[in-house]
Amino acid sequence: MSRPRSRAAILPGLWLAILFAFPFLLVLRLSLSDTALAIPPYAPQIDWSRGLDGLKAFFAALDFEMYRRLGSDRLYFDAFISSLQFAAMGTVLALLVGYPMAYGMARCRPGTRNILLMLVILPFWTSFLIRVYAWVGILKPQGLLNAFLGLLHIPPVDLLYTPAAVQIGLVYSYLPFMVLPLYAALERLDQTLLEAAADLGSPPWKSFWQVTWPLSIPGVIAGCLLCFIPMVGEFVIPDLLGGPGSLMIGRSIWMEFFANRNWPFASAVAIVLLVTLIAPILLYQRQQAKALEAGR
Amino acid sequence: MTGLTRRWTVGVLGAAALALGACGGGDKEPTLRIYNWSDYIDPALLEEFTKETGIKVVYDTFDSNEVLETKVLTGGTGYDIVAPSNHNVPRYITAKAIAPLDFTKLPGRKNLWPDLMQRMEPFDPGGKYTVPYMWGTMGIGYNTAEIAKRLPGVTVDSWDVVFKPENLAKLKDCGVYFLDASEDMYAVTLNYLGKDPNSLNVADYEAATNLLVSLRPHITKIHSSEYINALANGDACIAIGYSGDILQAATRAEEAKNGVEISYVIPKEGSQVWFDVFAIPVDAPNKDAAYKFLDFMLRPAVIARASNYTEYANANLPATPLVDEELRTNANVYPTPEVFSRLFVTTTKEQTLLEQVNRLWTRVMTGR
Numbered sequence: 001m002s003r004p005r006s007r008a009a010i011l012p013g014l015w016l017a018i019l020f021a022f023p024f025l026l027v028l029r030l031s032l033s034d035t036a037l038a039i040p041p042y043a044p045q046i047d048w049s050r051g052l053d054g055l056k057a058f059f060a061a062l063d064f065e066m067y068r069r070l071g072s073d074r075l076y077f078d079a080f081i082s083s084l085q086f087a088a089m090g091t092v093l094a095l096l097v098g099y100p101m102a103y104g105m106a107r108c109r110p111g112t113r114n115i116l117l118m119l120v121i122l123p124f125w126t127s128f129l130i131r132v133y134a135w136v137g138i139l140k141p142q143g144l145l146n147a148f149l150g151l152l153h154i155p156p157v158d159l160l161y162t163p164a165a166v167q168i169g170l171v172y173s174y175l176p177f178m179v180l181p182l183y184a185a186l187e188r189l190d191q192t193l194l195e196a197a198a199d200l201g202s203p204p205w206k207s208f209w210q211v212t213w214p215l216s217i218p219g220v221i222a223g224c225l226l227c228f229i230p231m232v233g234e235f236v237i238p239d240l241l242g243g244p245g246s247l248m249i250g251r252s253i254w255m256e257f258f259a260n261r262n263w264p265f266a267s268a269v270a271i272v273l274l275v276t277l278i279a280p281i282l283l284y285q286r287q288q289a290k291a292l293e294a295g296r
Numbered sequence: 297m298t299g300l301t302r303r304w305t306v307g308v309l310g311a312a313a314l315a316l317g318a319c320g321g322g323d324k325e326p327t328l329r330i331y332n333w334s335d336y337i338d339p340a341l342l343e344e345f346t347k348e349t350g351i352k353v354v355y356d357t358f359d360s361n362e363v364l365e366t367k368v369l370t371g372g373t374g375y376d377i378v379a380p381s382n383h384n385v386p387r388y389i390t391a392k393a394i395a396p397l398d399f400t401k402l403p404g405r406k407n408l409w410p411d412l413m414q415r416m417e418p419f420d421p422g423g424k425y426t427v428p429y430m431w432g433t434m435g436i437g438y439n440t441a442e443i444a445k446r447l448p449g450v451t452v453d454s455w456d457v458v459f460k461p462e463n464l465a466k467l468k469d470c471g472v473y474f475l476d477a478s479e480d481m482y483a484v485t486l487n488y489l490g491k492d493p494n495s496l497n498v499a500d501y502e503a504a505t506n507l508l509v510s511l512r513p514h515i516t517k518i519h520s521s522e523y524i525n526a527l528a529n530g531d532a533c534i535a536i537g538y539s540g541d542i543l544q545a546a547t548r549a550e551e552a553k554n555g556v557e558i559s560y561v562i563p564k565e566g567s568q569v570w571f572d573v574f575a576i577p578v579d580a581p582n583k584d585a586a587y588k589f590l591d592f593m594l595r596p597a598v599i600a601r602a603s604n605y606t607e608y609a610n611a612n613l614p615a616t617p618l619v620d621e622e623l624r625t626n627a628n629v630y631p632t633p634e635v636f637s638r639l640f641v642t643t644t645k646e647q648t649l650l651e652q653v654n655r656l657w658t659r660v661m662t663g664r
Contacts, residue, residue, distance in 0.1 A: 035647055037390045039371040075664055141531060161517065244518060244661040258362035260651050
């Protein structure tokens with residue numbers, strides 16, 4: 001039994017090695033390098049012509065200088081905390097908006113359900129970039145939103161280039177990633193359980209809270225992780241919709257990489273980001289595994 | 297010389313252009329690949345070049361020096377001609393990313409304007425690596441009526457208008473825009489403070505930072521390209537920006553007939569002159585075609601038409617009389633010799649200083 005299973009694991013393993021482990025090692029190596037004015041703009045390079053000596057010299061020249069610098073300036077810590085705040089807030093808002101959406105979809109007739117599902121996926125057919133640009137058009141001072149408010153005789157709001165605009169952009173862009181796993185969890189929900197609860201005299205809100213919600217928890221967690229993780233590292237949204245006040249780590253990385261031409265430092269920031277994001281996921285998985293074992 | 301934000305559209309368009317280019321490419325047909333600023337050449341000139349030489353042109357665009365430099369320094373871009381701005385050029389030279397030019401293949405170099413070539417000395421001595429394409433200045437764009445209302449009797453001819461906090465405070469309510477370009481902003485601020493705009497001393501940049509931070513409460517927005525529209529539609533009454541952008545804002549306001557009149561001034565304390573130059577990457581696949589194109593662009597009649605299209609001045613002396621009269625008599629495009637003598641040029645900063653300067657700029661931007 002174990003043989004075909006291990007063979008089936010080769011492909012995902014290979015996939016992970018080529019598309020995750022290898023690039024990760026490249027970035028890690030870069031984060032231990034120093035900047036140089038050359039092509040490519042960092043040192044040391046491995047001198048393959050010198051064989052093993054070249055390799056030894058290469059490893060000897062790697063150091064933790066960039067990480068030391070990272071720790072010495074509060075800016076990066078601040079940017080990091082601010083990114084986590086944006087992402088946490090964005091995830092909560094996406095959940096608040098996404099849950100009723102998914103719930104409503106799951107309760108529709110199968111035909112309608114598929115149409116609604118299509119509508120959720122539809123925005124993916126246009127470029128992400130263009131959709132974020134559309135928000136510039138909506139939020140700018142003479143944009144659609146203020147034109148609409150003007151019709152209702154409400155004074156205009158100045159949202160573009162504020163943290164609020166970033167938050168709106170985040171929730172809008174990642175909402176489908178919240179809705180889809182929630183929908184998958186809610187759609188599978190056994191309706192007879194709710195009927196049984198009603199038969200036993202449970203009011204609808206109580207049935208929701210004691211039956212639907214606990215059963216949808218896996219979807220909630222999947223949706224939150226799918227939203228939170230990319231939101232932390234998001235670059236395009238704060239760059240296009242945010243002002244100088246919306247400090248985010250994705251922008252810091254851009255700044256280091258392009259404006260300062262410091263590839264090693266940008267890599268160090270990326271590595272720290274990755275490590276801090278992986279930790280909670282691993283913790284969660286271990287918790288799940290434990291719970292599963294305890295359940296047996 | 298403009299914004300960071302527009303690079304995204306350009307990236308998308310560039311990728312599309314590259315994809316189209318890749319599809320249409322025959323095998324043997326000689327091809328020239330150019331990587332230039334967006335909306336920066338008359339397409340008719342490229343067609344003419346192809347007709348004359350039989351060389352197909354693949355033309356891609358970028359909108360930030362940072363993106364260009366990162367690509368070129370990664371190597372293997374496949375481009376035959378790239379167009380960096382002056383302050384980045386020494387870095388390309390040190391990194392051996394661009395090839396020294398073979399002057400024998402560029403007989404048209406004799407047309408280059410000696411006064412301007414002298415301004416290129418700090419970043420490319422002798423013009424050994426680059427051929428200037430267009431050049432312009434940094435200055436102040438302002439809404440004539442709004443400024444007259446708030447600063448009565450004041451002629452806008454000095455950096456005092458934007459760099460004196462008491463002046464700027466009076467303009468706050470009508471919109472003040474500064475450029476989000478650390479090196480350019482520090483160059484003019486240092487010059488205003490009577491310091492070397494290419495200073496190597498961090499203390500000078502700290503002094504400039506203190507001034508900029510003290511102005512920060514009166515600045516509406518720090519952004520690289522938004523000021524064009526803001527000036528044109530009346531959201532901004534004063535902005536530090538690039539000559540071409542502000543002239544564009546003036547044209548847009550005129551076209552919109554919204555009663556906004558925008559003027560541009562090169563302040564009397566002097567300002568920065570910048571160059572966008574053509575260079576050949578060391579690993580350019582078709583250097584011959586690159587030389588042919590550079591020499592083509594050195595012809596007075598050709599570069600004059602390029603200027604008419606971009607509305608920027610070129611560096612070709614015999615081309616000046618061929619440029620549209622409206623453009624060549626505009627002192628903001630072709631400054632008088634007296635104004636020209638007060639223009640300075642910036643060059644590359646060493647890595648540590650660059651990082652310190654950008655860190656200080658972050659403090660101006662975010663207060664942290």
